Every structure is written in structure tokens, then in C-alpha cells.
Amino acid sequence: MEETNCDFSPLKEELKERLRALQGFIERTIDAFDEEDNCMLGEFELIRKEISETGLLAGTFYLRCYLSSFTDSVDEISKSVRHLSERRHGALMVVERNETTTDLVTPGIAIDAAITHSLLESIFVPGTPLHDGAVILRMNKIVSAASVLPLSVRDSSGRKLGTRHRAALGLTERCDALVIVVSEETGRASFAIEGRLYPFATGVAED
Structure with a gap:
């Protein structure tokens, strides 16, 4: 790490x-x-x-x-994850860091809008056209939505991982992006970095 x-x-x-x-x-x-x-x-x-x-x-x-090293929108992202977790709305958010994800991700729908918690939450409302896929976040912008990530092919040590978690691992095995996942089954949140998943608490107040 x-x-x-x-x-x-x-x-x-x-x-x-x-x-x-x-x-x-x-x-x-x-x-x-x-x-x-x-x-x-x-x-x-x-x-x-x-x-x-x-x-x-x-x-x-x-x-x-x-x-915090790659976006000024930490609080907006954190708030959206907390609300999505509370509602059990599945979500997949890619935060680009030093390396671009352009050659690794199947392009979705261009958004090109400032990161706000309300916009992120609206994208992942179940049944809406953009909810099934990943949003790509670059600095303080939502670049696109409904993007498709490469799936991990690694042995997950017996864990049964859903498609979102396998996609988060798959992308972070190939580049330095950070990917946030919210499970629609449990509402639990985790993030992937360097091909590993880490759970985190969503109820922590923003600074």
C-alpha cells in the first residue's frame, strides 16, 4: 500500500x-x-x-x-455515498488519480458537470438510464456515467463478489484509480485501490 x-x-x-x-x-x-x-x-x-x-x-x-490529493469534492462524494448506502442504492464511482482510465474503460454517457452529492445520487437511482455502470470522476468533475469497467480475473479467496466489486477490483488491478462501491444488497460501502477492497464507515460526519 x-x-x-x-x-x-x-x-x-x-x-x-x-x-x-x-x-x-x-x-x-x-x-x-x-x-x-x-x-x-x-x-x-x-x-x-x-x-x-x-x-x-x-x-x-x-x-x-x-x-483529498486528487479532488476538492471529498465532502460531496462522502455525502452521496452515505445517502446511497442508507437507501441501498448500488453505486460505482471511479476517482482518477495520476493515470487516466480512458483506455481501460468502455465509455458511457458524457456528463461534464461539477461533482455534487445530489447529482451523484440521482445517477444511481435504480431504474434510471444511467444507474447501471460506473461514473468517472476527474478532479472536481463528473466526466461520464454508465461506463463499463474491466472485471477482475483474480481468485477472490472464496469470497462471492458481485459484479460491481469485481469491476472495482478489475480496474484497480490495471491502474492507480480508486473505486468506491456501494452494495445494493447490504448498503455497505467499500473502496478498491491497488487491487484490494477495504470497507469503510459511511456514518462519519464530514469535517
Whole structure:
């Protein structure tokens, strides 16, 4: 994974607080583990849940770091993803970075409009002409919608991935783009970079 250089201090501080609290809880659990007749399954479940929630927050932090270097529209993108997730509207958003995606993507419908959360959300309303495909975002513009991405051909280690997730992986295996995915089945959001998927929390308030 490439290096990032960003601040987003409130998110970073929340992450550090969570990690410190998790560390303390794990240490207390270890100390109590040797006590006789003391079932620790509840504690292990709490640790698993806290690690999962902390991982989602970390995904949000790093997503904002990656986006902030290539667009000023981080808040608009984040707001659209949150709303799409709440409504379980499937979405696929390609954020171009240093490399163009032109030769890797089947062109869709030209949009050439400023990035706004309302426009992004309207594109992915189920049943509308542009919802089935990806939007291409370049700097602060929505370049196109209904674009088709190459699918990943890698072994996904037994995971059953939908077409959107395979498309996100497929493009990021071939270039440095970042691709955001919202699942229409679960509403969960993740982003792909360098051929790997990372879940993130959508309920984190914008700075």
C-alpha cells in the first residue's frame, strides 16, 4: 500500500482513542484469562466487534486521505455515498488519480458537470438510464456515467463478489484509480485501490 500524507485530525484522534481503549481491554482480558471457571467468550466477541468497527473507521480515514490529493469534492462524494448506502442504492464511482482510465474503460454517457452529492445520487437511482455502470470522476468533475469497467480475473479467496466489486477490483488491478462501491444488497460501502477492497464507515460526519 502506498504512503499517504494527510491530517484529518478529528478522525485520526478518534482512531487513536479507539486503539488505546482496545489495547487496554485486551490487556485486561489477558489478565483475567487464567482465572478458573471464567468464560471469556463474551469478551472475545466484544474484541471482534471493536476491531471490526475500528477497521471501518480506519477505512474512512484513509479513503479521505487518498481522495483529498486528487479532488476538492471529498465532502460531496462522502455525502452521496452515505445517502446511497442508507437507501441501498448500488453505486460505482471511479476517482482518477495520476493515470487516466480512458483506455481501460468502455465509455458511457458524457456528463461534464461539477461533482455534487445530489447529482451523484440521482445517477444511481435504480431504474434510471444511467444507474447501471460506473461514473468517472476527474478532479472536481463528473466526466461520464454508465461506463463499463474491466472485471477482475483474480481468485477472490472464496469470497462471492458481485459484479460491481469485481469491476472495482478489475480496474484497480490495471491502474492507480480508486473505486468506491456501494452494495445494493447490504448498503455497505467499500473502496478498491491497488487491487484490494477495504470497507469503510459511511456514518462519519464530514469535517
